[in-house]
Amino acid sequence: MHKNKILTLCCAAAVSAYSSAALAADVVIGVPNWPSVQATAHVLKVALEDKLGLEVELRDGSNTAVFKAMDAGSVHVHPEAWLPNLNHLKRQFVDGKKSIKMNPSGAIGTQAMCVTQGTAERTGIAELKELTNPEMAKNFDTDGDGKGEIWIGANGWGSTPIEQIRARSYGYDQTMTLKVMEETAALSEVDAAVKADKNIVFFCYTPHHMFAAHELVVLKEPAYDATKWVIVPPSPTPGWLEKSSAAVAWDNATLNISYAVSLEADQPKAAEALSKVSLDTDTLTAMTYALAVEKQDPAEFAAKWIEENQAAVDSWFQ
Structure with missing residues (x-):
C-alpha cells in the first residue's frame, strides 16, 4: 500500500463531547x-x-x-x-x-500552496510539481533527513485531507514531510523564515492577512478540472486516500x-x-x-x- 509521511503536531477535541454540551x-x-x-x-x-x-x-x-x-x-x-x-x-x-x-x-475564497518571495528567488521554484524533484525538495529540509517540509493545514480543516490527497496525486508526498499543525504555529514559522532568509513552502488561502503581512508567491498548477478532482471523504476505513485524486489547482471556494x-x-x-x-x-x-x-x-x-x-x-x- 502506498504510504506517505505526515507529521501531525496537534489534535482535535472529541466530537461526541462537543456535540453533547449543554x-x-x-x-x-x-x-x-x-x-x-x-x-x-x-x-x-x-x-x-x-x-x-x-x-x-x-x-x-x-x-x-x-x-x-x-x-x-x-x-x-x-x-x-x-x-x-x-x-x-x-x-x-x-x-x-x-x-x-x-x-x-x-x-x-482561494486556496493554494505558497512560498515567500525570497524563497522563490533563492530556489527558482515557480510550480507546485517541482516539489517532486528531490533536489528542489532539499531546499525545504530543516531537520537534515533529506526531505523537505510543507505545512498542509490544521487538524479539523476540510482542506487538510484534500491537501494530503493533492500531495499524493502530484507525488511530493515522497519528497516532502506533510506537516499538520495549528495555523498560529505555522505562520510563526513563516515569520521566522522571512526574518532568517530561510526557504519555506506552505498552504495559503484568501481571505487572509498573510498576503498583507508578507510578499508571497502562489505556486502555479494546472487549472482546476472537475474531471480530475476526485475527493473521497476521509474515513477511518482504509482506502479513501488511494481512491482520491486531485493533481490540479483548487476551484474557487x-x-x-x-x-x-x-x-x-x-x-x-x-x-x-x-x-x-x-x-x-x-x-x-x-x-x-x-x-x-x-x-x-x-x-x-x-x-x-x-x-x-x-x-x-x-x-x-x-
Whole structure:
C-alpha cells in the first residue's frame, strides 16, 4: 500500500463531547480554528445581541464537530463553512438530513500552496510539481533527513485531507514531510523564515492577512478540472486516500454561513438574519488583519465594525 509521511503536531477535541454540551445561551456559534471565521463569529455575536437582545455564546470546535452539533441541536451556527472543502458535510446534513441550512451568499475564497518571495528567488521554484524533484525538495529540509517540509493545514480543516490527497496525486508526498499543525504555529514559522532568509513552502488561502503581512508567491498548477478532482471523504476505513485524486489547482471556494434548521423555530428572527448576512472577501481580509496583525480585541473590533457599517447590518434584520 502506498504510504506517505505526515507529521501531525496537534489534535482535535472529541466530537461526541462537543456535540453533547449543554446549551447555555439563546444562540450558540461554533468557531473553528482560522482567523476569518473567528472574526465573522464575533461580528455575528455582537449583531445578534445588539439587534435582537439575545444571549450568544461562542464555542470552539472543528468543522465536523460543529456540523454534528448543529444537527444535534447543541450548536446553532457555523460562521464560515468552506465549499468544496466541506462538501461531504453538506451532503450529509444540508442535502441529506436537511437539519442545516446554508446562506447562499458566500464570500469567495482561494486556496493554494505558497512560498515567500525570497524563497522563490533563492530556489527558482515557480510550480507546485517541482516539489517532486528531490533536489528542489532539499531546499525545504530543516531537520537534515533529506526531505523537505510543507505545512498542509490544521487538524479539523476540510482542506487538510484534500491537501494530503493533492500531495499524493502530484507525488511530493515522497519528497516532502506533510506537516499538520495549528495555523498560529505555522505562520510563526513563516515569520521566522522571512526574518532568517530561510526557504519555506506552505498552504495559503484568501481571505487572509498573510498576503498583507508578507510578499508571497502562489505556486502555479494546472487549472482546476472537475474531471480530475476526485475527493473521497476521509474515513477511518482504509482506502479513501488511494481512491482520491486531485493533481490540479483548487476551484474557487465559497464561504457560507450555516445554521441549524431548529433555529427557525427557536429564534426565527436570528435565523432570518443569518440567511441575509453578506460579507465579501475584502471585508473578511480586513477583519482578519485587524484581529491577527493589529491584535485588536475581537469583541471591541466587532462592535466598532458594526457601528461603522450600520446600514449593511440593518439590512440583515429587515
